[in-house]
Structures are given as C-alpha cells and as structure tokens.
Amino acid sequence: MIDLKNIFKYYNHKSQREYILKDINLSIKEGEFVSIMGPSGAGKSTLLNIIGLLDGFNEGEYRFFDTEVATLKEKKKVDYHRNHIGFIFQAYHLIDEMTVAENIETSLVYKGIKRKERQAIVADLLDRFNIVGKKDLFPAQLSGGQQQLVGIARAIASKPNLLLADEPTGNLHSSQGKMIMEVLKELNDEGTTIIQVTHNNVFANYGKRIINLLDGRIEKAE
C-alpha cells in the first residue's frame, strides 16, 4: 500500500542544506497499525504528511497504492483525500463555526454523497462514539477528549483505507488518551490501516509495529 524508497526531504538555507528526512525506506501493508516515535524535530510529522500526500519530498520514490506519487496530478491527490485518507490532528482542528454533526458531515459533502445517506452515516458515527447528545454543540463546548472523538469520527466518516493520526493524544489526559487509542485499535481491527505519530510509549504499543526516527533517519524499525 505504501512504499517509500530513499526518501530525502531538505530545506536550503543559503549555502547550507538542512535535512528533515534522510534516506527513508519504509513499506506499510494494508491493515497495519504503525506507530512512529522519536524526539521533537526528528521529522515524524513531516513523514506523516508526506505519506498523507500533504507534503512533498526532494529525492526518492514514493508509491501509494502502486501509483508513483511524484507524478500524481493535483486532481488525483484530491481524490485520494476524499476517498482513501483520513486525518486526525493533535489540536483536533474542528471547524469552530460548525456543530459536531456538521463537522463530521463535511468530509462526506466533498465525496458527493446524498444528504439522506450522509445523515445516516453521521448518526451511526455519533451513536458509535456515544456522542449523540452532543451533536448540536459547537467544538468549544466539548472537552478535549470529546473533540478528538469528533475528529476521529470526521476522519473515518468517508471510510478511508488509511488513517493518519498526528499525535492524536498529545493534548489529552491519559485516561482520555487511552479511550482514543482503544477506538483506533478497534478501527484497525476492522481493517483500517493506521499510522500514528506519538511520544507516548504506552500508546505506541497499540501499534503492531513501531518506527523510531532520529534526526530524519529511521533508527530502529521493529
């Protein structure tokens, strides 16, 4: 599903070249749950963003579903975002002006799903995460854990094959974090491929595989 070969990412600062990622080789199959760990500035998020087609790279080869990403057209990328990739963010990134239900529904709108069907999907998700009672509240009225639940619900609404989570528990208390991780594990059990970036050793272990990044290199891959 994901095939990274000799990926380099760097910025040029005057005469110096600052490497973010160095020679990344990584292969992830469908149904995996991968945790990326490492200290701040190791390039974890950059790697995740490259995988999620949000960021580019300077050298190397990236095949996503057997398609060479470097030659991928913008339109096709948008298509992947709509149908195959879901994002979960550390800071939730819910839209403040939208209610919980509306936030979840937005990703479906872009997929061109009919209204009735959208509402059914949203209702299912609300039910699944036990937040039916909160559906008309705005993000600011929820706790962090609840907001992240909404973030996950939004991310999986369009049934993506790949879920990318950038420190999904970073802003949460450990009990709430645990709840979120349980949810992710459940999703993985249902077949969704998940890649998460985390600092937390305990939560990293929810992954079936842990990748350790240091200074842009994969130091240890289990």
Add this chain to the structure above:
Amino acid sequence: MIKYNLLLALRSLIKQRKYAFINIFGLALGLACFILITVWVKDELSYDRFHEDAENIHIVFRKHKDKRAAVSSKLLAPAIKNEVPEIAEATCFMQLPEAFKSTFEYKEKSFTELFALADLEFFKVFSFPLIRGEPDQIFKTPSYILISERASMKYFGTMDALDKNIFITVLGEKKLLTVKGIMKNIPHNSHIQTDIILPLEFMNQFGINWDVWYNQSPTTYIRTESNISIAQLEEKILACKQGHFLEEDLSYEVMPITKVHLNSSGVEYFTTTGDIKYIYIFSAIAAIILLIACMNYMNLSNALSLKRSREIGIRKAQGSRRIQIIQQFLGETFILVFIALALALVLVQLGLPLLNFIAGKSLTIEYTSFQFISIILLVAVLTSIVSGIYPALFASDFQPIQVLKGKFISSPQSAKVRQGLVVFQFVLSIVIIIVTITISNQLHFIQNIDLGYDKEHVVCVALRGDVSNDLEAFKNEILASGHVSKISRSGRIGVNTLSRTEGVNWPGKQDDFQTWVLHVDENYAETYGLEMAEGRFYSRDYSTDLSNGFVINQKAAMEMGFENPIGQQINVWGRQGTIIGITKDFHFSSLYNKIEPLLFRIPDPDQVNSRCSSLSMRIKPNSMPQSLNYIEEAWKSYFPAQSFDYYFMTDRLKVNYLSEARMGTLFKYSSIFVVLIACLGLYGLTAFNVEQKQKEIGVYKVMGAKASDVILLFLKGYFVRIILAALIAVPIAWYAMSQWLSNFAYRTELSWWIFVLAGLIALGIAMLTVSWQSWRAAMRNPVESLRYE
C-alpha cells in the same frame, strides 16, 4: 453543500460581527453613494429624450467669430424649412428674460410670471402633450395663449380653462388673451421650462419688430430627416441665411436637443445647469467611492481569512478542491454584499433629499422598476466579484500542511497587498480632499474679488410695466427717509442680461468693434461706486449728456483705439454723440470671462420702461432689515399692483457660480464619504492587527513597555504609508486642479498649503483611527492576553 456554506457564512458573520459590521457598513455606504450618483447622472442624461423623434430634433446655434449664441433671426426658421430639403420642420421659440416678467390676471387672481413665445410650428417639432386645444390653432392669432396644467390649476382651479379670457400686463400695457390650449406640465428633464406660451406675434403690438434679418432674438429648433450629415446641414443653413442677408464671420452649429442640456454651457442667451464635465467627474467619483469600499472588503476579508486558515486546511485535507474554497468565499461575499445592498437602499432613501438639495432637483426613485432593479443587481454582482475575488484566491491558496501544523501564517505577500491597497485608498482620499479645498477656495476667491464696484448693500427691485408716473415721487420719499443713500434705474448687470452690439461707429473706424451695452441713468456710477478713469459720468448738470453723451469703460476705449477718447464723436444705434467719460474697468459679467468693452447708454425716453427694468438702491449699511421693511411699505403704497420683487446684488452674483457652488458641495460630501469609508477600512485592519499582536503586546508590556510605546508601534507603519500616499496624490491633484482653474479668467493660486493641509487632514484622521484601537490594546492587562494557549 450550498446550505452548509450559507450556514457557515452566517455563523462566521455573527462570530466576527465587528468586522462584518465594518464590511457591511462600508459597502453599504459605497453602494448608496454609487446609486445616488447614478440616479443623478441618469437624470442628467435623460434630458429632452421624451420628445417623439427626439434624435432628429436639433437646436440651431449661431456662431459669430468664436461666440456661440442660442439666438437667430425670426426669419431663419421659415427660410430654412423652405430651402433646405433635410429640414422637415422648423420653429422659433423664445424664453423671455426676467425683465419681461408680467402680471397675468383672471378675475381676482393675479400672478407675476415669466413666459415664453413660440410660433405656429411649435407642435410640429416638439411633442409636449396637449390636454385641450388644437395644435394648429393655439398660436394662430396674437391674442391666443397656451398654458400648462399647473398654470390652469393656479388661475382657473378645476374649471375647464379652454376659451377663458385672461389679462396680461406687459411693459405697462394691459392686453386681453384667450386660452386656446392646455398642455401637460413640462417634465423637469426638459431644457425648455415654462408654464405660459404666447404667440411670437404678440410682441409686435409693442413696437417690437423681429421680422428682420439683423435682429437675433428667438431660438430656432428644427426637425430633420433621419441619418443626415450634420456638417452638410450646417453648411446649407449658412448658405440659405447668407442668400438672404450676408454677414461676415458667421457660421451655424446644429446640436441634437438630447445633447443641449449637457453641452451648452457658455452659449450666450442660453441657460443650462448641466455640464457633461460634471457627469464625467461624478461618474468617476461614484466609481472611486465604490472601489474604496470594495478595497476595504478585500483588505479586511483577506486579513480575516488568516484566522480561518485552519478551516481551509481541514477542508483541503478532506479533499476539497481549490475551486470549492473559492466558491465558498465568493458566496460569503455575495451574502455580505446583498445585506449591504439592503442597507444601502435604506441609506439611498434617506440620502435622496440631500442629493436633491445639493443638485437642485426633485428626483424620485422607482425602486420597483425593472431598470432600477436590474441596475442595482448588476452593481451588486460586480461589487461582489471585485471585492471577493482576491480574498478568495488568496485564501484558497493556503497549503494545508502549513496551516495544520498550527504555524502562524504571516504571509508577507498578502500583508504587502493590504498595505498597497491602504496607500491607494489614501491616494484617492487625498486627491479628493485637495479638489474639495481648491474648489471652495476658488468659490471664495470669486465671491470676494474686487469687482471694481461696491456690490455690498445694494438692493435691486424689478420694475414692471409703466412706472414713470410714480417713480420720481417714490424715489424722493425713500431718499428723504434716510434709509437709502443712492438710487439708480438701469438694466441689470451680473447676469447674462446685457445685450451686445456692433452698432457703434465713428469716423476712421477700421476693425470690427463689439461692445456690451448697459442702459443706465445719471445716478448709476454713484449708486454702484464706479470709479472714473477719465472725464465724468452722466450728469443732470449737463443737459446735453442725456441726449448726446456717451460713457464707456477703459477696455472699450482701448479697443476703439482713440489716443484721446474724451471728446471723440461716435454714433451708437444712430444716435450721434460725444464720449464724455471713461470708467475704470469693472467685472460686469462673470469671472469666467475677461472684462470686455462696455458702453453706458441713456435710453430714449420711450424705451426707459423696457430697457431699465431694475431699480438699484444703496441702503445704509447698519439697519438693513428696517430699511428693507421701510422700502417695501413705501413700494406697496406707490405701486400696489406690482409685487415687491427684490434681490441683493451679492446674492444675484452668486447665481453665476451656482453650478460651481453645487459642484463644491457635492465634492464636500463625496470627500467626507471617501475619507469615512477609507477610515472604516483602516479601523478594521488595525483592529485585526491588534488582535494578531495581542500576545506580542502582552510580552512587550511585561518587559516594561509603556502604552505610548505600543501605540507608536502601530502608528509608525501607517504614518509612512500615508505620507507615501500624499506624495503620490499631490502631482495628480495638482494637474487636475490646474486644468479646472484654467476655465476661469480670474483664479486663485494653487498654493502649497492646500496640499499640506489635505495631507495633514488625511494623516490626522488616519492616526486617530489607528490610535483608538491601539490605545485599547495597549491598556489591556498583559496577563489577560498571555493567558491564551
């Protein structure tokens, strides 16, 4: 999708209500100004288009040397109708001047009114709708009269006025007229404005003979075939005229009546309030005001989109295409513009009386007319696109990777665009401020220039008909009362009422000589405080003065070319006489023109009533109201049949510059709105900046910065930008204003202080706007702002 975008737009409007208000209010002001000015422009362009076949109706201007005049011989119309094949119909029409104001009476109702004269062909050219009467009968005999519905109501009430008799007292004689036609009131957008029209032949009974080629009194209008060559037509009219009566340096100009209202300023014997120049200027101002309002929107929503960058990032990560984000932003702009439009319509309704007051009109707006609705919709859509497209393009370009990382996007490029727009807005504001100051300066200048005579404390009363019996007694009484120091009976100066003649001859005259003629009595120079350059003014002490003396001004003396003018023999309109005095030059005409030759003439005794229709009185300065009261009382006892129709010389002079004064007022209001809208934008932008820098300010304050340091932080940037705007604005305004001032023969200097003042006004207002916001930010407790995150 649309529903969500709408909902989202409304919620973000409410959340950002301060900015939404600024945006909506600014756009509403801009739209309201634009709509009002458009209504005015549309009205100005609509003049004389209501006639059937309007595009084939033309006015004939006579051009002698470089002077255009709206008068021709009465014989011209019939001659060209017969001899020029392109001309289907031709008519003579004449609006009589103020001096011919006459009293009309029906039973006990009596009013003093202006009236006009026309010939039988009038209705063949014009299509003023008749309610009663037959068009080919109305001007058939000299005693027939045509009145408007308004006049009919005034004299006859609800009675049918047809065939009713009405008396007119003109030049001291009472005549009987019969109403033979009633027409609908002439629409306000007609250059012909009158309620009463008499046949041209009516004047014959007063010894006036216009059936000669050398008299130029009425205005000639023609109706032509379609698609004819105007240039050829002008040639043919000239050829026809010259065939009857040869004149040198003569030509004709044929102008469609649909253009007359806006293109005839400066034509002699023609009054128009319109000027195509003003149409251009105010159309430009309307566009500028709207553009400035649009720029506010651009700037503010561009800045605000930074706040929404996360939302855009998420949408993109979820697979939204750029075009969908653009649609969303444009959609929000549309919503905002239409809210603004609703508010603008309210403002338009409130502002209409003001516009009418300034423009001297009584315009109404048909809000439900198809034309109005389609125009405002078009304007609203254009406004939305102009205002919305840049913020939409900008916001849709956010890269999700950057915004989702939570990085603060400062986007130096968009900040530069915003600064550029602010500079541009202030360039326009400063230009308009300079224009406003210059116009009011020039108006002040022409109203206070030394005219060469004393215009203060002079009251003029209109004389109608034959007043010779009682006038001496009246004059003696008020002179004796001590309220009035001098009295003179004369023609009028200060307005376009003088006549000009070439009929001055002397032995050895070589070049053509034209002079204005002012009919006066021997007290004129004293009453108006004219100074003599040589010789003396007319005097009762010299019995020959009244019959064969002449007084001229310096300019006339110079152009006549006498080395020693006093004592020279000249012949004026057949009266032989001697030049007895030369007055110093004074401004008897408007200040558009240089002083021209002027000849003072004592009228023949039988013409005093028609030539000298004004009584000028120099009132003692300290008790004007009482004096005026006294004069009015005396007037009523001596001339009970005549209304006391007076004006102050100073007021009458202002009439000359009415259109400048109007333009000045319009500019004054425009500049207020332009500056207001620009400042509104600045206010919003500062508010946004302050919000963005809250933490920065907090940190500064914690480190010990004073409030003034914080305020300075914000002021500095704007200070530089407005100075830059002033530097760009000055040359533009300087060029435009020197062009405008060159219209005047007498004008103020474009002094440096105007430019400095305009810059300071803009700077001051802008600094106040910015300071208010930054002061509030500076006074906030830093702990509060730092507690965030």
